Amino acid sequence: MAGHQTYEEQKALVFKGLMLLGAITIVEVVIALLAKGHMIEGVNFKHGFGHYLYMALMVGFSLYKAYFIVFYFMHMAYEVRGLVLSVLLPTTLLIWAIIAFFQEGGTWGARRELIKQKNEEVVQPTPAGKPAGYILPGTVLYKG
């Protein structure tokens, strides 16, 4: 690990990491308080474009913190390519998981009223002699 760094360089990296992670965290919290309307009376980014910008910033900062921790604190930057790829490539599957599940959640939310309506719907019992189940109108039943 980090065989090409001197002890002094390593200690400097630790200090840099502390400052960097600390500074990003403070910036994140200050922006969060501003965006949620706690810093300046009447100013917030709770809706529309400002809100998307805020969320993108927060995700960006967090991803940068994650990158720094993995590559410098966990020394991923000094590992061989095979190890780096075998660890990082599988995590790209999560991109699809995020898209799919957020889409699912959003659709569920949008259809909440419809689902409630359908749950409360009273279904007429099937008259005797008629086939059970749902048959599309105009369907001709095969009689053998």
Added chain:
Amino acid sequence: MADTSVTHAHDTHEHEGDEQLWEGGGKSPMRASYGKVMMWYFLVSDAFTFAGFLIAYGALRFSMPTWPEPDFVFASFPFVKAHWPLIFVTVMTFILIFSSVTMVRAVQEGHRENARGVVFWMFLTILGGASFLGCQAYEWHTLIVGENMTVSQNPFGRHIADGIYLNADGTEAKNEDGTPKTFQKDDSYLLHKHDGKFDIPKIRYTTGVDAGKTTEASFGPPSFGALFFFITGFHGFHVFSGVVFLTIIMLNAGGSLYAARKNGYEMVEKIGLYWHFVDLVWVFVFLVFYLL
């Protein structure tokens, strides 16, 4: 990334007994010991577990008409009566960052075969982990005992439209200065308990599809409580396990077990990977629960 000309600190250790490690090759393609590679893969699997939980949080949040506001829910601070939104959790984040930094120092001292340094920095790391757990205990205690949140009940709600609070007899409630006690869409509220029973205010909406309708303020989505306790609890359990393993490894390092192995205190490096991962997960828990 891969600079093969660099002499790695562990080369001597890695290449002893090559013929048993990788059949016929005589070289380890990962240039890392079996233990370290396997720790990485364990962390990959753990990352998927946490990602699954956090994605579930996102999906459930999107599926709800309202969701509690983090800066309203997480606003308590020890010994302070006022609302200090997000400040306490920032302190917790800093504690974890500090303990991550002391962990890096412990690993570095391990490479220098400096047992005293390893023990000193690991001790600070353990202190950080324990303080974090203490903070989490405070946060949970505030939510469970003070604010009556459980895994199945969430008294933190948000109004779905503008409206006005009503008295128990159905008349419009007034503020102390005589103005009507109104609320706006997206305003947060917390249902309080009095004498062991929830005191649920009556409200009348003035906008939205339910305008003119008199109803009761409702509880927030219960999944918020379940997700909060489950995810921060799972992370806290990782911190707790980390503290236990850090303690064992610190004692071993002090007892010169690792010095005898002459591998640059690799066990310290492995627990270091785990500890940084716990900090890494907190970055995302912090993002999802407190910032967004």
